[in-house]
Amino acid sequence: MLRFVILLAYLSWLSVFAMAQTVASQAYTPVVARCPTGFNLVRMAGIPGNQTLSSSEASYIQNRKTDVLPKAWKKYLSNVLSTNPSLPGYVSSILSGASSEVPTLGIATSGGGYRAAIFGAGVLNALDARNSSSDAAGTGGLLQAATYLSGLSGGSWFITSLAQANFPTIQELIFGPAIPTVSNNSWGGWNADYDLATPSMDPAIDGEYYTDLADELRGKYDAGFVVTFADYWTRSLARHFANGTFSSNFYDESYTHGAGILWSAVANTTSFASHSIPFPIVVTNLQAPGQNSSETIAGDFIPLTNPIFEFNVFETGSFDPQLSAFAPTKYLGTTNNSICVTNYDQSAFIAGSSSELFNEANFTNTFNSSYGPILTLMASLMPEPKVEYDVASWPNPFYGVAPDTFIDSAQTNLNMVDGGEDGEIIPLQPLLVKARGIDVIFAIDATNDINGFADGSSLIATQNRTLLYPSAYSFPPVPTSMGEYTAQNLTTRPTFFGCNTTSLNESTPLLIYLANGGPPYDGEASVTNTSTAQTSYTSSEIQAMLNQTFVIATQGYPESGATKDPEWPSCLACAVVDRARERAGVARRGICSTCMDRYCWNGNTLTTAAPIA
Template sequence: MAGSTGNQSLSSSEAAYVKARRSNVLPQAWKTYLANVEATNVTLPSYVSSILNGSSSETPNLGIATSGGGYRAAIFGAGVLNALDGRNTTSNSAGIGGLLQTATYLSGLSGGAWFVTSLAQANFPTIQELIFGYPHPTVANNSWGGWNADYSLYAPSGNPFTDLDYLSHLAQELEGKYDAHYAVTFADYWSRALARHFVNGTFSSNFFDESYTHGAGILWSSVADTESFQSYAIPFPIIAADLLAPGQNTSEELSGDDIPLSNPIMEFNVYEMGSFDPMLSAFAPTKYLGTTNNSVCITNYDQAALVAGSSSELFNEVNFTSSLPSVFQDAISLINELLPEPGIELDVASWPNPFYGVAPGTFLSSSQTDLRIVDGGEDGENIPLQILLVKARGLDTILAIDASSNTNNFADGSALIASQDRVNLLSSTYSFPPVPTTASEFTAHNLTTKPTFFGCNTTSANETTPLMIYLANGGPAHNGEVPVTNTSTLQVSYGASQIQSMLDQIFVISTQGYPTSSSMTTDPEWPACLACAVVDRARERAGEARSGVCETCLARYCWS
C-alpha cells in the first residue's frame, strides 16, 4: 500500500534498492562526475566539490524523466542519456558524462517507455549497444539484439504477403492469453510488435523466424534479476501510463487530450504497479498482476513488452474503423477472427484490476474487473514527472527530457504546463516549481531551445519542491546545423545513419548550454552550471550561499 495522502511510503523492496544504490554506488559516481566537471577548468565553489566528493553531510537526490513521442522520443531520450553516460569518453570530455550514473530514478512513458524498458531489461548496455545491438551478438531468446529500427513497427518487410504472414503470427502469439480467459485487445498485438524492437530475443537475422520467442516471457518484474539491477548499477526504472476510467471528469481534460488530469497516473515499477495519487494510493505486486481471484497468485502476466505497449496505447484516440493504417485494420480483422471476444474494448490495454473494491469513493475504476490503461501522455503530461514528485521518493532535482511534438515536431513546453496544472489539483499531495502558464511564453523566452532551470528560489512554502532542469527538443542546435531531431511521431522506422545523425545532434543539444553571445556555439560554463543546479537543493540544506560561477549560472539559466 502506498499510504494515505501525506503519508506515502515506498515498498520495502524499492526502499532497499534505493538505499543500497545510494550507499554502494552513488558516492563514487558523484566523485567521478565531479572529476569530469572539474576537468573543464571552470572553478567551482568549494561547496559543490564538498557535496559531490562526499565530504559534506548533504548529497543530491536526482531523478531523470524522459518523455513520450514515439521513436523520435525514444531516440532523443537515449541521446540525452548517452551524453550523460560516464561510459562514454566523449561525454566525459564534454564535462557532463557520469551524471546518468548518479541518478536514483529513471522514468519513461510512451516512446520514452520503449527506451527505458529496453534499457532496463537488456541489462543496462551503453546507448550505442542498446540501439544498434552488440557487434558480434549471440542470437538467442534471452539476448539483446538492438532496436531493429530499420524494420517498421507497422509493416516490417515491405512485402504485403510477408507482412500479412507476420501479422498472423502476432495474432497467433496471443492465443495462449486468450485461452487463459484474459481479455485480449489491440494493445496486446501492439506489444508483440514492440517486443521485436525493445525486448530481448529479436535480431535482424531472426526477425521473421517464429522458432524464436521474440520477447515472450521476458517480464518487467524480472528486471530485478539482471546483473545491473542486482548490483544497483541502474537508476530505479519506472514506466508511467494513464487510466481510462468510467465516469471520469471530462471538465478536467486539457484541450485536445482524452484523459482528465484528475484521473490517477498508474506506474509500473519493477516491484509494484499502482498509484501514489490520493484517489487510489495503493499498489499491487508487479509479479502477480495476472491474478484474478483470492486463492491462486498468477505470474507471467507482466510481460515487459505489454508494459511498454500499455504506456504507448494511443489507439483509443483514433477511429478504429477508419483512422488506423490499413495494415492495422488487417490485424484487427485477424484478432476478431482468431480471438473472438464480443463486448471486449479493443482500443485499450486491459489489466486485471488488483484494486477491485479499493477506495470506492474516490477511485473511479474500483468496481471494474479490468483496468483500462492507455498512453501515459493522454492527459497532456507527456513527461513522466508526477511519479518523481512523490515525496516519499525524496527527489530534490529532476532532469526533464522533453521530446514532445507540439510545433513542427518540436516541444513547446505544454507538457510542463500540464504537470503544473495537475499538481495544482493535487496541491496537498505534490509540489511543483512555477513554470509559464502558456506555450507562447515558453517559446517567446526561448525556454525550449536552451536548458532552463525551474524552481531555483525556494520559500518556506515550497522548500520540498524539486528543482527542475528542463532540456527540450525545442529547436535547432546553436551550431547552425540543419535540424534532424524533429521527425514525426508517426515515423515508425529509422535507418542506422539517420539515428546516428540524430544522436550526434542530440549530443550537441545536450552539451551546448546557452551561449552568451551569437558568436559562440557553446557555453564553456555549461558543465559547471549543470553541476550547480544538481547540487543546489543540497547546498541549501547545508546552509551554504550561492557563490562564484554557481551564482552567475543560476542567474542566467533560472526562469523567474
C-alpha cells in the same frame, strides 16, 4: 492496400486450418497457480504527506545510495572539474561526499514515438560516464549518479529496453552488440530499420507476419484473459525493445521474440542486482468509464483527474490520493489473495500499455478503418464481442479498493492507454512523490507540439495537475502559456525552474528542463524533429539524431556569437546540488551564483543574452 487484401486472404485460410501454438504464444501466456503462503495482493501506500515506498524499493534505493552513488558522484565531479576547476567549494564538498547533504536526482524522458526514444537515448548518452566524449564534455556520469529514471510512451520503449537488456551502452542498446549471440534471452538492438507496422516491403511477407503476431496471442486468450489490439502492438514492440530478436531471426517463429521477458525480472539482471542502474519507472494513463471530461485538456483524451499509474520493477499502482495503493508487478493479472497469476507483466506489454494511443483512432467499432484487416483477424481467432479493442487490458488488482474515491474500484479490468494522453508527456509525476525525496529532476522533453519540436505544454499540464492535488505533490512554478516558452526561448536552451528560495523548496524539486525545441546553435539543420508517426529509421538517421542530440545536451546556452557555453558543465552541476546546498545552509557563490542567474527562469524573463538567430 494490397497487403491488406493479402491479409484478408490469410483470414480465409485460417478459418479452415487451426494453427499450432507457437513458442512465443506459450511464453506470452499468463500462468495461474496457488498464491504463496501469506500473500497479500494490495499494499496501501498511505495518505498524502505520509506515504510509504515498498520495502523492496526502499531497500534498493538505500543500497544504491550507500554502495554506488558516492563513487558515481565523485566520477561526475571529476568530469566537471576537468572543464572548470574553479567551482565553489560547496559543490565539490557535496559531490565528493564530504558534506552530509547529497542530491537525489531523477531523470524523466518523454513520449513521442521513436523520435522521443532516440532523443532521450541521445541525452542519456551525453550523461553516461561510459562515453568518453561525455566525460570530456563535463556531463558524463550524471546518468550513473541518478537515483530514478522514468519514461512513458516512446520514452518507455527506451527505458524498458535499457533495463531488461542489462543496461548496455546507448550505442549497443540501439544498434546491438558488435558480435551478437542470437538467443531468446540476448539483446539484439532496436531493429529500427524494420517498420513497427509494416516491416517488409513485400505484402505477402507482411501478411504472414500479421498472422504470426496474432497467433502469438492465442495462448493468453485461451487461458481466459482479455486480448486487445494492445497485445498485438506489444508483440510488434517486443521485436524492437525486448531481448531475443535480431535481423537474422526477425521473422523466425522458432524464437520467442521477447515473450516471457518480464518487467519484474529486471530485478534479476546483474546491473539491477548490484544496484548499478537508476530505479526504472514506466507511466501510463487510466481510461475509466464515467471519467470527468471537464478536466481534460483540449486536444487530449484523458482527464487530469484520472489516476496516473506507474509500473516499477517491484510494484504497480498509483500514489495519487484517490487510490494510493499498489500490487506486486510480478503478480499482475491477479485479482485475489488465493489464486495468483504470473507472466502477465511482459516487459513489452508494459511498454505497449504506456504507448497505447489507438483509442485516439476510435477503431473499436470501425473494422473498416486501416486497422480493419488486423482487427478482423483478431476477432476471427479470438472473439471479444464485449471488450474494447483500443486499450491495454489489465485485470484489476484494486477491485473494491477505495470505493469512494477510486473511479475504477468496481471495474473488473483496468483500461490503460498512452501515458501522455492527459497532456503530461514528460513522466514527472512519479518523481514528485514526496516519499521518494527527489530534489532535482532532469526533464527531457521530446514531444511533438510544433513541427516535431516541444513547446512546453507538458510542463503546463503537470503544473495544472499538481494544483489539483496540493497535499500530494509540489511542482515549481513554470510559465502558464506556450507563448511564454517561445518568447523566452525556454525550449531552445536548458532552463532551470524552481530556483528562487522559498519555504516550499524543502518539498519542491528543482527542475532542469532540456527540450527538443529547435536546432542547435552550431548552425546545423535540425534532424531531431521527425514525425511521431515515423515508425522506422535507418542506422544513419539514428546516428545523425544521436550526434545532434549530444550537441544539444552539452552546449548549454551560449552567449551571442558563440556555439557553446564553456560554463555549461559547471552550471549544470550547480543546479544539481542546489537543493542539497540549501539544506546545508550554504549561500550560492562564485560561478554558481552567476550560473543560476543566467539559467533560472525568474517568473518573468530570463536574465541572459539573446540566442543566436
